[in-house]
Amino acid sequence: MSSQSRRENVVIQTLGQIGACGLFLLRILAAIPRSMRHVRETVRQLWFVGAMSLTIIMVCGLFVGMVLGLQLYHVLAIFGGTSASGTALSLSIYRELGPVVTGLLFAGRAGTSVTAEIGLMRATDQIAAMEMMAVDPIAYVATPRFLAGLIAMPLLCCMFCAMGIFGGYLVTVDWLGVDNGTFWSNMTANVDVWQDIINGVIWKSAAFGAVISLIAVFQGYTTAPTSEGVAYATTRTVVASSIAILALDFVLTAFLM
Amino acid sequence: MIDPVNAKLDDRTLVRIRGLTTVLNGKTVFDALDMDICRGKVTAIMGPSGTGKTTLLKHITGQMRGQAGEVSVDGLNVARLTRDELFDLRERIGYLFQNSALLTDFDVFENVAFPLRQHTKLPEVLIRNIVLTKLQAVGLRGAASLTPAELSGGMARRVALARAIVFDPMLILYDEPFVGLDPIALNQVLKLIRTLNETLGITSVLVAHELAAIKEVADHVFLIANGKVVAQGNPKTIADDGSPWTRQFFGGDADGPVPFQYPAGDYARALGFTQGAA
Amino acid sequence: MSQRKSFAVGTGLFIVLGFASLAYLATQTSSIANSHQGAAYRVDAQFANIGQLKERAPVKVAGVRIGQVQSIALAPGKDVADVTLSIDKQYSQIPVDSVATIYTSGLLGDQYVGIQFGGAKTYVADGGHFGLTKSTQPLEEMLSKFIGGGGAADAIGGTYAVKANFTNVGTLSVGAPVKMAGVAIGSVASIKADPVKLDATVTFDIDKRYNQIPDDSAAAIFTSGLIGSQYVAIQPGGSPNSLKDGDQLVLTQSAMQLEDLIGKFLVSGSSGGSNNASGNGSSNTPTGKH
Numbered sequence: 114m115s116s117q118s119r120r121e122n123v124v125i126q127t128l129g130q131i132g133a134c135g136l137f138l139l140r141i142l143a144a145i146p147r148s149m150r151h152v153r154e155t156v157r158q159l160w161f162v163g164a165m166s167l168t169i170i171m172v173c174g175l176f177v178g179m180v181l182g183l184q185l186y187h188v189l190a191i192f193g194g195t196s197a198s199g200t201a202l203s204l205s206i207y208r209e210l211g212p213v214v215t216g217l218l219f220a221g222r223a224g225t226s227v228t229a230e231i232g233l234m235r236a237t238d239q240i241a242a243m244e245m246m247a248v249d250p251i252a253y254v255a256t257p258r259f260l261a262g263l264i265a266m267p268l269l270c271c272m273f274c275a276m277g278i279f280g281g282y283l284v285t286v287d288w289l290g291v292d293n294g295t296f297w298s299n300m301t302a303n304v305d306v307w308q309d310i311i312n313g314v315i316w317k318s319a320a321f322g323a324v325i326s327l328i329a330v331f332q333g334y335t336t337a338p339t340s341e342g343v344a345y346a347t348t349r350t351v352v353a354s355s356i357a358i359l360a361l362d363f364v365l366t367a368f369l370m
Numbered sequence: 371m372i373d374p375v376n377a378k379l380d381d382r383t384l385v386r387i388r389g390l391t392t393v394l395n396g397k398t399v400f401d402a403l404d405m406d407i408c409r410g411k412v413t414a415i416m417g418p419s420g421t422g423k424t425t426l427l428k429h430i431t432g433q434m435r436g437q438a439g440e441v442s443v444d445g446l447n448v449a450r451l452t453r454d455e456l457f458d459l460r461e462r463i464g465y466l467f468q469n470s471a472l473l474t475d476f477d478v479f480e481n482v483a484f485p486l487r488q489h490t491k492l493p494e495v496l497i498r499n500i501v502l503t504k505l506q507a508v509g510l511r512g513a514a515s516l517t518p519a520e521l522s523g524g525m526a527r528r529v530a531l532a533r534a535i536v537f538d539p540m541l542i543l544y545d546e547p548f549v550g551l552d553p554i555a556l557n558q559v560l561k562l563i564r565t566l567n568e569t570l571g572i573t574s575v576l577v578a579h580e581l582a583a584i585k586e587v588a589d590h591v592f593l594i595a596n597g598k599v600v601a602q603g604n605p606k607t608i609a610d611d612g613s614p615w616t617r618q619f620f621g622g623d624a625d626g627p628v629p630f631q632y633p634a635g636d637y638a639r640a641l642g643f644t645q646g647a648a
Numbered sequence: 649m650s651q652r653k654s655f656a657v658g659t660g661l662f663i664v665l666g667f668a669s670l671a672y673l674a675t676q677t678s679s680i681a682n683s684h685q686g687a688a689y690r691v692d693a694q695f696a697n698i699g700q701l702k703e704r705a706p707v708k709v710a711g712v713r714i715g716q717v718q719s720i721a722l723a724p725g726k727d728v729a730d731v732t733l734s735i736d737k738q739y740s741q742i743p744v745d746s747v748a749t750i751y752t753s754g755l756l757g758d759q760y761v762g763i764q765f766g767g768a769k770t771y772v773a774d775g776g777h778f779g780l781t782k783s784t785q786p787l788e789e790m791l792s793k794f795i796g797g798g799g800a801a802d803a804i805g806g807t808y809a810v811k812a813n814f815t816n817v818g819t820l821s822v823g824a825p826v827k828m829a830g831v832a833i834g835s836v837a838s839i840k841a842d843p844v845k846l847d848a849t850v851t852f853d854i855d856k857r858y859n860q861i862p863d864d865s866a867a868a869i870f871t872s873g874l875i876g877s878q879y880v881a882i883q884p885g886g887s888p889n890s891l892k893d894g895d896q897l898v899l900t901q902s903a904m905q906l907e908d909l910i911g912k913f914l915v916s917g918s919s920g921g922s923n924n925a926s927g928n929g930s931s932n933t934p935t936g937k938h
C-alpha cells in the first residue's frame with residue numbers, strides 16, 4: 114500500500130514537474146519583450162552556450178562522421194554499393210545523428226552549466242538580489258539563456274553536420290578509396306534542402322535547443338538553494354533532456370517526414 | 371503600544387504594518403503584527419531564530435504577501451501594487467543580503483553599476499563617477515576591478531552595500547549585516563550604516579542578533595516572537611523593561627518563553643514506557 | 649569593456665560560422681548544388697514509362713550533366729508521359745535524331761535522362777522534340793529472364809578440391825557457396841591470381857557426397873539476389889567421367905559487371921532510389937548474371 118502510494122506520488126510529481134515546466138515556458142515567452150532590453154545578455158549567453166560548445170561539437174562531429182563512413186562503407190561493400198556511401202552518410206547525419214548527437218552533447222555541455230549557474234545564483238541569493246534591484250530575473254536570467262540555446266543549437270548542429278560530412282569524406286574517399294565524384298554527386302542527387310536540411314537539421318535542432326534550454330533553465334531556477342540541490346538539478350537536467358530529445362525525435366521524425 | 375485604528379499615517383512613519391498575518395506551510399509566522407518604522411531612523415528588528423525576521427523584510431519589499439493585514443511603504447500598500455509599481459518602489463529600496471549576493475559574472479565595478487545600467491541610460495562617464503563615488507564611500511574604490519570571488523566576506527558586504535545605495539534609496543534593509551564578520555569588518559559596516567543614516571538621511575532597518583552592535587547604531591528596537599512584537603524601545607534600555615521575553619532574549623537564558631524543547635509528545639510514551647507507573 | 653567586446657566578436661564569429669555551415673550544407677551537399685542553371689532551352693520527349701524519374705533529375709550526355717528534367721506530365725489523350733527537358737544554352741548542338749533514354753545511375757542511384765547523339769546535321773531548338781526515346785523497364789521484368797539460386801553451403805564428411813580459372817571473379821570471396829541446381833554442395837577455398845595466364849584461379853572444396861559430377865561441367869559466378877553476395881554455380885555436363893580431387897573445370901563463365909549485362913541486352917534497368925529501395929517490392933528472388 115505504501116509502495117503503491119509512493120508510485121502514485123512519483124507519477125503525480127512527474128506530472129507536476131512537466132506542468133510547472135510548461136508554465137515556466139509561458140513565463141519565459143511572456144518575458145521576451147522585456148528581455149529585449151537585455152540583448153547584450155542574450156549575446157553573452159550565446160557566447161557561453163554556443164561558442165564555448167563549438168570545440169566539443171566539431172570534434173565529435175568529425176569522429177561521428179569518420180566512424181559512420183567506416184561502418185557504412187563496410188556494410189555497403191557487402192552489396193557492392195559503396196558508391197552510395199555519400200548518400201547514406203549525409204542522410205543519416207542530417208536526419209538523425211546530427212540533431213540527436215548535437216542535442217545530447219549540448220545538454221551535457223551547455224545544459225548542465227546553465228543549470229548549475231542559475232542554481233548557484235539562486236543559492237547565493239543573486240536571483241533575489243535582482244528582484245530587489247527591480248530587475249526581472251526571468252527576463253534577465255531565464256529568457257536570454259533560453260533564447261541563446263534556441264539560436265545556438267541549429268548553428269551548432271549545422272557545424273556538427275558539416276564536420277560529420279567532412280569526416281565521412283576523409284574516411285570513405287581519402288582512405289577507403291570511394292570515388293570523389295561519385296561520393297559528392299550521389300550525395301547532391303539525394304539530399305533535398307527542404308526535407309533533409311531545413312526539416313531534418315534546422316527545425317529538429319531548434320526544437321531540441323528549445324527543450325534542452327527550457328529544462329536546463331527550469332531545473333536551475335527551481336532548484337533547492339543548496340549545493341546538494343544544485344548537484345541534483347544538474348543531474349536531472351541531463352537525464353530529462355536526454356529522454357526529451359529522444360522522445361521528441363521520434364515525434365518530430367514522424368511529423369516532419 | 372501602537373493604536374492600530376487611530377494611528378495616522380504621518381510624515382514620520384515610512385513603513386507601517388497593520389494586523390499582518392502570514393501562514394507558511396501551516397505554521398503561523400505572523401499573528402496580527404503591528405509595526406511602525408520611522409523615517410530617517412535606524413530601526414533594529416531582533417528576535418529568536420525562526421521568528422520570521424527575514425520574512426518580515428520580504429513583506430516590506432513585496433516578495434511575500436500576508437494572508438491578512440497590510441504593509442505600506444511610503445504610503446503605498448505593497449500587496450496591492452502591480453508588478454511595475456512594485457519594481458518602481460523597489461528602485462527606492464536598497465537591500466543588503468546576508469551573503470551579499472554579488473553577481474558572479476561581473477567584477478566589483480559592474481556589480482555596483484548593474485542597477486544603473488538596468489534602469490537608466492546614463493552616459494558612461496556619469497555611471498563611472500557615480501560608481502566610484504559609492505565605492506569610495508565604502509572604502510573599496512581600489513577594488514573596482516576585482517571579481518566577487520576575490521573578495522573577503524566583509525569586503526563583499528561593503529560592495530553589496532555600495533550597490534544597495536547606488537540609487538540613493540529612501541530605505542535600506544539590512545539582513546543580518548554582522549554575521550560572520552571579524553571585529554574590524556563588523557565595525558567598518560557599523561560605521562557605514564551610521565554614516566549613511568546621518569549623512570544621507572536614509573532610513574535603515576536591520577535584522578540582527580548582536581545586541582552590542584545594535585546598541586551602538588540603532589535608534590529603536592523591535593523584539594518579535596511568536597508572530598507579535600513582544601517588546602520595543604530604545605536599545606539601551608529595552609533589556610531592562612522587565613518582560614520575560616526581554617529577560618530571556620537579552621539574558622540568553624536557555625529556557626523561558628522560548629522553550630528549549632521543540633513541541634513534542636509525551637517523553638515517557640515516546641521512549642516506550644506506558645503509564646503503568648501511574 | 650574589452651571583455652564585452654571580445655564576447656561580441658566571439659559570438660559574432662560563432663554565428664557567422666554557423667550560417668556558413670548551413671550555407672555549405674544547403675548548397676554543396678544537397679540537390680540545390682545541381683539546380684543552379686544559366687540560360688536554358690526546352691525540349692520535349694515522350695516516354696511510354698518513366699519509372700522513378702523525377703522533376704529536377706539530371707539530363708546527361710556521355711555522363712556529363714547538361715540540364716535537368718523540368719516537368720513530367722501525362723500527354724493529353726495518350727497513355728505516354730510528356731517530359732520537358734531544360735538544357736543549358738551552351739549545349740545547343742544536339743542532333744535532332746538523338747535518342748533520349750531513361751537510365752539509372754548505378755545500382756542504387758536515381759534515374760536520369762541520357763541522350764545519345766544521332767547523325768543529323770540539324771540541331772534541336774527551343775521547343776523542339778526528341779522523336780526517339782527508350783523507356784525505363786522494371787527491373788523484375790529484366791531479371792526474370794535469368795535463373796537464380798539460394799541457400800547455404802554445409803560441408804560434412806570431407807571434401808575434395810576442384811580448380812577453375814575465371815577471367816573475372818567480381819566480388820566473389822573465400823567461403824562463398826558453390827551450388828549445383830541451386831543447392832549448396834561446397835564452398836570457395838581460395839582465390840589466387842594466376843601469374844602466367846593472368847586470370848584468377850579459384851579452388852572449390854566440394855562435399856564428398858557429390859562425387860558424381862561430370863568432369864566437363866561448367867562453373868559460373870552468379871549473384872544471389874539483386875544486392876546479395878556472389879557464388880559459384882556448377883552446370884553439369886554430359887561426360888560419363890566424374891570429377892576427382894585436384895581436377896580442373898575448363899568451362900567457366902566469369903562474373904559480369906552490371907554495365908556489361910545491360911549493354912548486352914540493350915535495355916535500361918530500373919530500380920528505386922536509395923530513399924525507397926524496396927519500392928518495387930520484388931517478392932521473388934531475382935538473380936542478375938554478373
